[in-house]
Amino acid sequence: MAVSATRKGLPAIAISLALLLAGCASAPGHGSQAVQSESGETNSLSNSASAVSQRESGGETMEEERAVIAAYEAMQQAMVDKDVEAMRALTTEDKTFTHMSGKTQTREEFFGEIADGTLNYFGYTVHDPRVTVEADRATLAGSTTLDARVYGTSGSWTLPMNAHFIKQNGRWIQCD
Numbered sequence: 001m002a003v004s005a006t007r008k009g010l011p012a013i014a015i016s017l018a019l020l021l022a023g024c025a026s027a028p029g030h031g032s033q034a035v036q037s038e039s040g041e042t043n044s045l046s047n048s049a050s051a052v053s054q055r056e057s058g059g060e061t062m063e064e065e066r067a068v069i070a071a072y073e074a075m076q077q078a079m080v081d082k083d084v085e086a087m088r089a090l091t092t093e094d095k096t097f098t099h100m101s102g103k104t105q106t107r108e109e110f111f112g113e114i115a116d117g118t119l120n121y122f123g124y125t126v127h128d129p130r131v132t133v134e135a136d137r138a139t140l141a142g143s144t145t146l147d148a149r150v151y152g153t154s155g156s157w158t159l160p161m162n163a164h165f166i167k168q169n170g171r172w173i174q175c176d
Contacts, residue, residue, distance in 0.1 A: 064172075065131040068138045068165050071172040079121045084111045092166065092175040099150075100159065120149040127158070136167040 071090060078086035088111070097110040105113070113119045129142040140163040147156045165172045 061133060064133045064138065068131050068133065068140055068172045069129070071165060071174070072140055072163060075174060076121075076124060079114055080123070082114055084115050087111050087114070090173055092168075092173060095174060095176055100157070118151060122147050122149075126161075138165040138167070138172060139163065140165070 075087060075090040077083075078090060088107070091107055093107065095107045096104055097107070098104045110119075114121070124147075125145040127143045127145070129140060132139045132141070140161065142161055143158055144161045145156060145158040148154070164175050166175045167173075
């Protein structure tokens with residue numbers, strides 16, 4: 001199963017190379033819903049809540065899996081929109097991001113480079129997503145193909161994902 005999001009005519013595929021390699025991932029699903037970005041452009045997000053998993057699952061577990069995916073999708077949309085306040089709300093303060101080059105950044109360094117245009121994300125495609133929930137911890141695994149312009153280089157990359165989440169105050173947020 002592959003899921004994609006696009007930004008007004010651009011190929012599906014962006015998120016953060018840093019997020020994927022630092023343990024953040026993209027979300028699965030079938031169908032799509034239109035979401036208007038702060039810039040007024042319409043992005044298509046997967047309706048992953050309707051297709052969390054191909055396996056049989058208990059109601060509570062399935063609901064938690066959907067919530068993890070929704071948290072991931074919210075983060076990806078915030079990155080596309082360059083919405084730093086939303087990104088802060090969706091990650092722990094100590095979250096770090098590691099780029100495919102090995103460069104590691106604090107949350108604020110990473111968000112600053114998104115805000116100033118050093119890092120630009122346009123869409124994403126998620127492949128074979130799997131959510132595991134254990135109490136107040138969750139992992140979203142699979143791979144993601146990204147279309148981005150990072151540090152002046154544009155391209156598409158397919159990278160493994162292993163995103164970690166913690167449930168705080170009833171909400172799933174990304175953590176290390």
